[in-house]
Amino acid sequence: MRYNKVQRSTLANNEPKLCQNEPEVAPNTGTMTYLPRTSLRLSQRPFLMAQKTCPVAPLLRTIKMPVASPRWQTTQTNKPPPPGDVTSHDTPDLSHLNPSPEDYSRFIFQDKCHVTMHAGSGGHGCVAYQREKYIEEGPPNGGDGGSGGSLYIQAVEGMTSLHKLARRGIIKASRGRSGQGKSQGGKRGEDILIQVPVGTVVREVERHDPVAEELARMRRSKEEPKEESPDEDAIEFTPIRHDRWVIHPAANPADFLTVKFPRLKPRRQHIAAMEPKAPIYLDLSHPMDKPLLLAAGGAGGLGNPHFATQTMGRPKFASRGEGGMRLELDFELKLLADVGLVGKPNAGKSTLLRSLTNSRTRIGNWEFTTLTPHIGTVIVDDHKGRPLVESKSRRTHFTIADIPGLVEDAHLDRGLGLGFLRHIDRAGILAFVLDLSAGDPVQELQKLWLELGAYEKLRDSGSKEPVSQDTEGVVDWDPSGSGLPELHRPVDQSIELPIAEEESTGQALNYQSSGSLPFLPMPPIHTKPWFVVATKADLEDTREQYQALQTYLSEVQNGTVEHPSGHADGWKKKVTAVPVSAMRGEGVSRIPKLVMQYLE
Numbered sequence: 001m002r003y004n005k006v007q008r009s010t011l012a013n014n015e016p017k018l019c020q021n022e023p024e025v026a027p028n029t030g031t032m033t034y035l036p037r038t039s040l041r042l043s044q045r046p047f048l049m050a051q052k053t054c055p056v057a058p059l060l061r062t063i064k065m066p067v068a069s070p071r072w073q074t075t076q077t078n079k080p081p082p083p084g085d086v087t088s089h090d091t092p093d094l095s096h097l098n099p100s101p102e103d104y105s106r107f108i109f110q111d112k113c114h115v116t117m118h119a120g121s122g123g124h125g126c127v128a129y130q131r132e133k134y135i136e137e138g139p140p141n142g143g144d145g146g147s148g149g150s151l152y153i154q155a156v157e158g159m160t161s162l163h164k165l166a167r168r169g170i171i172k173a174s175r176g177r178s179g180q181g182k183s184q185g186g187k188r189g190e191d192i193l194i195q196v197p198v199g200t201v202v203r204e205v206e207r208h209d210p211v212a213e214e215l216a217r218m219r220r221s222k223e224e225p226k227e228e229s230p231d232e233d234a235i236e237f238t239p240i241r242h243d244r245w246v247i248h249p250a251a252n253p254a255d256f257l258t259v260k261f262p263r264l265k266p267r268r269q270h271i272a273a274m275e276p277k278a279p280i281y282l283d284l285s286h287p288m289d290k291p292l293l294l295a296a297g298g299a300g301g302l303g304n305p306h307f308a309t310q311t312m313g314r315p316k317f318a319s320r321g322e323g324g325m326r327l328e329l330d331f332e333l334k335l336l337a338d339v340g341l342v343g344k345p346n347a348g349k350s351t352l353l354r355s356l357t358n359s360r361t362r363i364g365n366w367e368f369t370t371l372t373p374h375i376g377t378v379i380v381d382d383h384k385g386r387p388l389v390e391s392k393s394r395r396t397h398f399t400i401a402d403i404p405g406l407v408e409d410a411h412l413d414r415g416l417g418l419g420f421l422r423h424i425d426r427a428g429i430l431a432f433v434l435d436l437s438a439g440d441p442v443q444e445l446q447k448l449w450l451e452l453g454a455y456e457k458l459r460d461s462g463s464k465e466p467v468s469q470d471t472e473g474v475v476d477w478d479p480s481g482s483g484l485p486e487l488h489r490p491v492d493q494s495i496e497l498p499i500a501e502e503e504s505t506g507q508a509l510n511y512q513s514s515g516s517l518p519f520l521p522m523p524p525i526h527t528k529p530w531f532v533v534a535t536k537a538d539l540e541d542t543r544e545q546y547q548a549l550q551t552y553l554s555e556v557q558n559g560t561v562e563h564p565s566g567h568a569d570g571w572k573k574k575v576t577a578v579p580v581s582a583m584r585g586e587g588v589s590r591i592p593k594l595v596m597q598y599l600e
């Protein structure tokens with residue numbers, strides 16, 4: 001009964017609405033990836049009709065009524081609904097091009113973040129003695145502390161944003177457990193693995209390394225001459241290093257004054273040899289099959305048997321675990337898309353991305369609708385028969401990045417500025433999206449190239465200083481290799497580290513960066529393959545604009561006019577303009593074919 005009610009009301013409300021809301025724009029039929037997101041309309045309508053007319057309607061009642069997902073429930077009309085018209089809110093929206101407001105809030109994107117990371121401290125060693133019948137003073141048997149948890153990083157495919165990492169802010173690996181009597185070692189702390197999207201650049205801003213600091217302190221105290229005590233009869237108290245030693249709780253306090261603690265150099269775990277050299281600078285542009293160690297956890301303290309000597313058979317102390325390293329890291333995501341859409345604000349980039357892919361990037365008739373980059377995937381072979389685009393390579397898809405629009409002087413950080421120009425760096429192919437209805441497209445194209453050229457200059461001048469300084473610390477990740485970066489210290493290094501020269505000077509301890517992330521050495525932008533998408537070709541008086549543009553491009557290709565970048569060696573092998581109406585989905589099917597040719 002209840003089901004019938006729902007059914008009747010759904011029919012009553014939806015049927016006229018479906019007719020009212022036929023999209024003004026014909027659906028995109030010629031594209032590669034018009035995947036069944038619009039299938040709601042197609043599937044719902046015949047089903048509703050079957051409910052009304054089909055004689056086997058009772059059988060259908062067992063089938064669950066398809067309910068429109070909330071993201072389609074939006075009012076399509078621009079007019080506000082008449083008061084009291086509740087039904088208009090339930091209207092399913094049938095277009096890719098006008099999703100509901102909730103749709104936009106789904107995509108959380110963060111391409112930069114700053115994270116503080118703590119490797120776990122080591123657990124303390126234990127002071128204990130063997131207790132057995134008839135053995136009055138048993139030998140020491142305190143266990144060693146467990147080592148602290150280490151920090152690892154891995155670039156993985158499938159992630160597109162750093163927002164999860166940014167939300168955490170501080171990441172701590174757990175500390176090792178302390179050792180116990182009967183020579184029981186403490187449990188080691190749990191490691192932390194940070195997964196980041198491929199294309200992330202990691203740079204160290206600051207580090208606090210207790211081991212290196214202690215080594216520096218020891219070195220200094222060794223070099224400083226000891227002051228002679230003027231009063232020779234004064235009792236010399238041994239300073240108790242509570243931060244380095246654990247003393248038996250049942251020991252007589254008076255004993256502490258006489259205990260001579262051995263000179264114990266700070267220790268690191270063996271795996272610390274695999275840490276990238278400080279300051280850390282990683283460019284994770286390939287998926288990694290194994291995680292990379294960022295910071296090893298602190299070594300666990302030593303139990304009291306380690307300090308037994310001939311003169312002191314039952315030491316009353318054990319060493320504390322070493323402190324874990326603290327790293328302040330900057331993460332930056334450089335999007336890795338095959339094609340980057342470059343255009344002025346409101347040119348129609350997002351509309352083009354939506355007509356080609358299933359991306360949900362926002363569209364609006366105002367500038368700066370898109371505030372963060374979006375990546376869409378174009379499927380060129382869905383493995384369901386013949387490939388959608390004939391290609392020699394085995395590529396089944398490629399990605400397109402919709403980047404916020406560029407205004408004049410974007411390279412001077414105007415508009416959304418530099419923040420997004422750097423995403424263009426990583427795209428293999430540039431697609432200039434030009435609005436044919438907005439003035440001279442040739443001039444527009446030249447202006448865009450001017451911005452890219454200015455950005456390129458800035459990038460290259462910026463890359464000289466910091467990158468040359470940091471190249472030693474850059475890890476070139478080679479996924480085909482052993483999976484581990486080149487070691488910077490010998491693996492068979494002894495547990496007790498020698499007091500290294502550079503560590504003792506304290507230079508490596510507090511690496512403070514200045515300014516923003518240095519630019520990575522990238523190929524020149526003008527050498528990348530590029531083409532033009534002349535959009536809004538459905539509007540009036542755009543034919544002449546397109547023809548002028550095509551003439552200009554063929555001149556660029558022939559070399560009769562200068563390359564728009566101003567570089568004689570600019571790429572001009574196959575420069576062309578594709579006229580499209582992204583809104584109607586017309587002409588866009590040429591783009592995947594063109595891109596596949598460039599990719600090959």
Ligand SMILES: Nc1nc2c(ncn2[C@@H]2O[C@H](COP(=O)(O)OP(=O)(O)OP(=O)(O)O)[C@@H](O)[C@H]2O)c(=O)[nH]1
Pocket residue numbers: 343344345346347348349350351352362363364365366367368369370371403404405406535536537538539580581582583584
């Ligand atoms: N007539 C027509 N209008 C289009 C076409 N493509 C986009 N538009 C309209 O142009 C306006 C801007 O489109 P967007 O896709 O948001 O432009 P954008 O380049 O992403 O803009 P920003 O995100 O601000 O950089 C919207 O009102 C679209 O409906 C087209 O092919 N034909």
Ligand SMILES: [Mg+2]
Pocket residue numbers: 349350351362363369370402
């Ligand atoms: Mg946009």
